[in-house]
Amino acid sequence: MTLIYGHRGARGEAPENTLASFQHCLAQGVTRCELDLHLSADGELMVIHDPTLKRTTGQRGKVAEHSAAELERLDARAAGPAWPWPCPIPRLRSLFLHCPFEHWQLEVKSASPARAARTVDAIATLVAEFGLEDRVIVTSSSRSVLLALRRRAPQLARGLVAEHAWLDPLKVAARHDCRMLVLNWTLCSPARLLKAQRQGLHVSVWTVNEPALMRRLADCGVDSLITDFPGLASAILRDR
Incomplete structure (x- = not known):
């Protein structure tokens, strides 16, 4: 059975990576989600895709230059779709408190070794606090992040995000002992899918x-789909 992950919540129907988006995903019966993380200036895990604020909030500056409290006061509706109420940038802690997902893909973007270490430590601490070790996988395309995960939080499952084919993603995933391969759908050929699954990888396609x-x-047998429209995907796959 192919599983469904809501992409940044339900990005096609609510402002991405906001509490409203994740609650919208859950309301459609989809209990798995994918989201993006950056550290605030005071070390809080904030749920936002870009390292800068412009696209989603219309404000200037970088996430890392603001405290969590300052980021929570911003309205993250600028990238659409239209939504009637303000949508603050949430802390990951808030989502863990208010969104009962059965599984979480937490993507960490490229980072320096020092910042990767701080981010991984913050994730490991928060996941342990909520007892979610078996319900979380941390994914990244960054070698620095994957190395930090192996060394500093080996108890957390790892996943490789692969968008381009210039490196063999299966070899990179094996090198970092990953359990999941998060593939751009254009890279998901039947041969690569079969080889990855024989390697023991869960293949999640976006x-x-x-x-x-x-x-x-x-029909090709991918393990999970990541979609902006989790309700639609659920209906489509249910009616197959």
Whole structure:
């Protein structure tokens, strides 16, 4: 059975990476999500895709230059879709408190070794506090992040995010003892999928928004789809 992960919550129907987006995902019966993390200036894990604020809030500056309290006062609706109420940038802690997902893909973007270490330590501490070790996988395309995960938080499952084919993603995933391969759907050929699954990898494919593509990838046997429209994907796969 192909599983469904809501991409940044339900990005196609609510402002991405906001509490409203994740609650919208859950309301449609999808209990797995993917999200992005950056550290605030005071070391809090904030749920936002970009390292800068402009695209989602319309404000200037970097996430890392602001405290968590300052970031929570910003409205993250600027990238759409339209939403009637303000949507602050949430802390990961707030989502763990208010969103009962059965599984979380936590993506960490590229970072220096020092920042990767701080981010991994913060994730490990928060996941342990909530007892979510078996319900979380930390994913990244960054060698620094994957190395920090292996060395500093080996108890957390790791996943490789692969967007380009210039490196063999299966070899990179094996090198870092990853359990999941998060593939851009354009890289998900039947041969690569089969080889990855034989290697013991869960193959999660993004971003899959078209019904025909959802059906085709599910028929190929991908383990999970990451989609901006989790309700639609659930209906499509349920009716196959």
